[in-house]
Amino acid sequence: MWSFQNLLLTICIVLRCVTSAVGVIHVTGYVGSIVKVSCSYDEGYESYEKYLCKNNCGGSDVLITTSESWKNKYRINDDKTARIFTTTISDLHSEDAGKYWCGVTITGKDIYTEVELKLVPDRCCDTVTTVQSYEGYSESISCPYDSQYQNNFKYICRGNLPSTCLQQALITSNNRENRRFRLDDEKMLRKFTVAISNLTQSDSGSYLCGVQRNSDLDVFSAVELKVKEWCCVKSTKVTGTAGHPLTLQCPYPSQNQNNRKFLCKGDHRNSCRDMAMIESRLTLRDDIYSNSFSVTITKIQADDAGTYWCGSDSQWRVGNHVKIQLSVVSPQHTSTVPSTMEIPGKTTTHNKTTTQNRPNKDAGQYVVYAVPAVLLLLICALVVTVYQCKHQKVKDGKAVMNRNAENEEGLEEVTAGAENNIYGNEEVVRYKQQSACNNYDDAGEDEPDYENFTTSEEVYCNENFHRR
Structure with missing residues (x-):
């Protein structure tokens, strides 16, 4: 009896192993992810219970059955039409790898299909x-x-x-x-x-x-x-003042000297507009010696703000263009400071107007203290000016009076002197006349010398002669 039972058990085990060996299902999954184990069964077993188990499929080795459908990290679904039941295992760990069995509960010995689960790291690839x-x-x-x-x-x-x-x-x-x-x-x-x-x-x-x-x-x-990033020689930001001119510098490779130069506006180069063709305020000048061209906008407007692309290659090959982000500010409260457009191997400096839009919290205080001080200085300056004017007038009056007095004294002296000179001159004239006449008489004895006498002297001599 014992030998017969052992023989039956051995036959069952052998049959089971043979059946399992023939129908081994190989499943590979990734650590940390999920895997699905699908097992088929023969027709006629659609209504039977199915399950997934591990090891020897004892009571504690059964992981899930179709009667509960969801247990821990296992889910099971029976597609009776296709006669396939699928068990999903989630949150895989390395210890989940190994041998499993798909089972169908029947009277007597259950039907088993062997499953070999292999787990690999969830990454790719070596190359x-x-x-x-x-x-x-x-x-x-x-x-x-x-x-x-x-x-x-x-x-x-x-x-x-x-x-x-x-x-x-x-x-x-x-x-x-x-x-x-x-x-x-x-x-x-x-x-x-x-x-x-x-x-x-x-x-x-x-x-x-x-x-x-x-x-x-x-x-x-x-x-x-x-x-x-597609762009460019360099991306730069420039600020212009509304109503003022602005010049943009655009370098280009030496091999593009003979190419057409352009400046277009748009957020993306594929949809930008050539501004030199449609805007009369733009002037483009090419300097082949410095391998750059400049674009001057005569009067910046608020709607000129935006993204510009200047280049020398119609094919838009990389490295042949400059991307410029232009901002426009209001001319009120502006100060002119130098702005720089940085380009590899070249730095261009021009005047940039910066708007001072920030409110000055101390402006009110400044006015309160500054205005009285300025008024006081003006009043002091006015008083000093008036005083100097009056003082100068008094001084000028005294000077005029002194000059008049001096002139009167001089006139009296001149008058007195003139009178004295007149009488003195009369005596001298008489003396000279008398002397001349005497000389004349003496000369008559010899040869008369007419050369030493004037007509006037001769008249006076004759007068004296007649008086005698």
Whole structure:
């Protein structure tokens, strides 16, 4: 009896192992994520209870049954139409790896299917392809795959977590266009490409190209996309004053000397307007010796504020342009200070008007103290001026009186002197006349000397002669 029972038990165990060995289901999951274990059963067992167990499937080894559907981190669902029940295990840890059994409860020995669960770290990949591009450009990401996956489902996602990549797919081979993304599967080249248009810096980051496999983990390749700022020689900020002129400096590469130079306005270079073609207030001057051109706006207006692009390359190749952010301020309460436009290898300085719009909290106090002081100074200056004027008038009057007195005294002296001179001169004249006459008489004895006598002297001599 004992030998017969042992024989039956041995046969059951052998049959069970053989059945399990033939129907082993291999499942691979990522640590920290979830995994689904799907087990099929034969027709006629739709109404029977199903379960998932571990180890020897004793009472404590049963993890969940279809009679409760949710227990701890396990969920179970029985699709009776497809005759497949699926158990979902969440929050996987390394100790969850190992052997499991899918069971169907029947009379006698239950039906078992062996499941082997393997867990791997949730990351990818050992090799990463780097792709570089610039803002506003379009770029294609190439995703190679093996030939056996030509007809498999393909997709791409952001990040580097394979466990959630499919759920967060940006675009798939079933939906080839999605806004800025387009997927093309080149089966002959065994690769699919994903084109991204109108790139921005926010597109930079990690991407995963995925190929779905039904019986195992999906196959991934990693790509690192780096989107650089499109611009320019330099980005700069300039402030202008409304109603005043402003000059913008735009350097360019030496190989672009013969290219057409332009200044356009717009938030993005792809949609900016060429201002030199539509605005008469702009004057463009090219200096080939300094490899730069200047744009002068005669009178800045408030609506001139915005983003400008000046360049010398109609193809908008990187490094041939300058991005300028122009602000316009009101001319009230302005002060002129030098402003600088910084450009690699060159610094251009011009006058920039800065508006003082901040209220001065001490202005009222300043006026209260300053006005009386100014008035006091004005009054003092007025008093001093009046005093000096009066003093000068008195001084001038005394000077005039002194000059008059001096003139009168001088006149009296001149008059007295004149009288004295008259009488003195008369005696002298008489004496001279008498002497002359005497000389005349003496001369008559010899030879008369007429040369020493004047006509007047001769008259007087004759007068005296007749008197005698």
